[in-house]
Amino acid sequence: MKKIGFLSFGHWSSTAYSQTRSASDFLRQSIDLAVAAEELGVDGAYFRVHHFARQAASPFPLLSAIGARTSKIEIGTGVIDMRYENPMYMAETAGAADLISEGRLQLGISRGSPEQVIDGWRYFGFAPEDGETDADMARRHTEVFLKVIEGEGFARPNPRPMFANPPGLLRLEPYSEGLRDRIWWGSGSNATGVWAAKLGMNLQSSTLKNDETGEPLHVQQRKQIEAYREAWREAGHAREPRVSVSRSIFALTDDRDRAYFGNDSDSRDQVGMLDEQTRAIFGRSYAAEPDVLVRQLKEDEAIEAADTLLLTIPNQLGVDYNAHLLESILTHVAPGLGWR
Secondary structure, rough: OEEEEEEEOOOOOOOOOOOOOHHHHHHHHHHHHHHHHHHOOOOOEEEEOOOOOOOOOOOHHHHHHHHHHHOOOOEEEEEEHHHHOOOOHHHHHHHHHHHHHOOOEEEEEEEOOOOOOOOOHHHHHHOOOOOHHHHHHHHHHHHHHHHHHOOOOEEOOOOOOOOOOOOOOOOOOOOOHHHHEEEEEEEEOOHHHHHHHHHHOEEEEEEEEOOOOOOOHHHHHHHHHHHHHHHHHHHOOOOOOEEEEEEEEOOOHHHHHHHHHHHHHHHHOEEEEOOOOOOOEEOOOOEEOOHHHHHHHOOOHHHHHOEEEEEEOOHOOOHHHHHHHHHOOOOOOOOHHHOO
16 A cells, blocks of 8 residues: 655646646645545645745645645645745744644655755845855754754743743744654755654655666665665664655546657656756656556556655646546556555
8 A cells, every 4th residue: 555645846827738827826726636636535735845936835825725625635745945944933834734734734845956046045034054055054944943843842931921821931833743753854865865864754755866876766766765764763763754756657548648648658767967066867757558557667666665656747737637647546557556
């Protein structure tokens, strides 16, 4: 059995083919798609976060709205760029979203990827400290965030407060018990996967990873997952961790599917430079008839190793078509792989 969710990058544009022509379209359709996905039996609704782009950002209002309209589906991110985040305010908004959804928030965070503008986090009021890189700053923000959502008091109360305080040091409110166990780190390397394990975060590995060995992406991810789980065991955490991978998978079941994705059937991994220093490997798409998909996906070692699969969706094609894509995977592919 495997949990299956969708991952939306939240694009909108005014191009002729787009069903999401504005930010309002994207937000409202995302809520509707999460409701439809829950009815189909999908396990999670996840959203990528980008700044300075016509894509999903400020995820907590959207996640809260989905949480209020649904009752079972997990809601989450994949991922929030921690270079841009005030960890204190983020702890409050995450706690509120988790309480609204009654404990269904699965929050993916990371150091982020190349953005639309140069050093965009500086416009948000953040800058690395002396000797830090922007990645170091993201991890520093993360460690603060993880600490404050544990729920321990740390702030000295005012002796003359407007309202009566409970005894002792004060914590941030609202506090949501259990949220600390549902934080995921989006890891692009083996080393950051090990770091995430030591801090007790779940692991998200996407279709993009540092090319560390020259092997196919799914093999490198499987080895990353193994290193992560070994580090988790060595850290002595009490619970079992969760691991997700994301993939673009399209079952070709009708003429629409073939028109949109038939040309992706020969997709292969690609290697390129993520920035001036980082060689990265980008995962292939899977697009085929359901029986062919079953055979192909059985050979994907990272999917086999993970407990959660996030299906990237073409959100601009609308709610009905994306619900069709998800239903096709659940109905025609997942049973043949033992996921349902």
